[in-house]
Amino acid sequence: MTRFLDDIRTARCRIAPLALGDVDALTAITDATVTARIHFLPEPFTQADARKLIVQGTADNRFYGIRACTDGALLGVVGVHGGPRGRDVEIGYWLASDARGRGLATEVLAALMPRLALDYPACRVVAECHPDNGRSQALLERMGFVFTGQPGRRPGRVVLARSSQAPGRIDVC
Structure with a gap:
C-alpha cells in the first residue's frame, strides 16, 4: 500500500522510500x-549496513531517499520514525557532502512537514539536534520547532518540537 509520504516532489528533488537498488x-x-554525527550509523558504513537500514524499514520506521530530479542521483536521506501509536513522530536526515549548503534540507523539510500533518495529525513532531550544529538548529527553528528543554535520547542531543499541524522527531547530522 502506498502512503501519502511515499512520493514527495520539490523543485529540485524527489523523496521516496529507499530500495535495495x-x-x-x-x-x-x-x-x-x-x-561521526549520527550515533546509530557504524563507521565505516558498509554495503551490508546500507542493506540492513533499507530492509528493516516499516511503515512507521522508514528511510526515504532524497534524489535529484535531473538524474535521480541520491543526495541524502530522511528518516520518519514513530507515529499513530506513539505521541511523537521523529524525523532524521543527512545529506551527501557535495549536497550540503545548497538549501536542499530546507526544501525537503518544507515539503515534508505538510505531509506529516496529513499522515499524523495528532502527533507532535520532534527533532534531536546536537547543540554545536547551529545550521540545523536554525533550520529547525525556521520550520517552527522550539526547544523543549529536554535532553535527547541520543548522546549530547537536545529535543526540539512542533505540532504536526505547525508551519515532526528530527535527528540531524
Missing part, C-alpha cells in the same frame, strides 16, 4: 562526516 549510492553518501 540504493545500496551502493547510500554507502557512498554515508561517509565519515555523516557517521
Whole structure:
C-alpha cells in the first residue's frame, strides 16, 4: 500500500522510500562526516549496513531517499520514525557532502512537514539536534520547532518540537 509520504516532489528533488537498488549510492553518501554525527550509523558504513537500514524499514520506521530530479542521483536521506501509536513522530536526515549548503534540507523539510500533518495529525513532531550544529538548529527553528528543554535520547542531543499541524522527531547530522 502506498502512503501519502511515499512520493514527495520539490523543485529540485524527489523523496521516496529507499530500495535495495540504493545500496551502493547510500554507502557512498554515508561517509565519515555523516557517521561521526549520527550515533546509530557504524563507521565505516558498509554495503551490508546500507542493506540492513533499507530492509528493516516499516511503515512507521522508514528511510526515504532524497534524489535529484535531473538524474535521480541520491543526495541524502530522511528518516520518519514513530507515529499513530506513539505521541511523537521523529524525523532524521543527512545529506551527501557535495549536497550540503545548497538549501536542499530546507526544501525537503518544507515539503515534508505538510505531509506529516496529513499522515499524523495528532502527533507532535520532534527533532534531536546536537547543540554545536547551529545550521540545523536554525533550520529547525525556521520550520517552527522550539526547544523543549529536554535532553535527547541520543548522546549530547537536545529535543526540539512542533505540532504536526505547525508551519515532526528530527535527528540531524
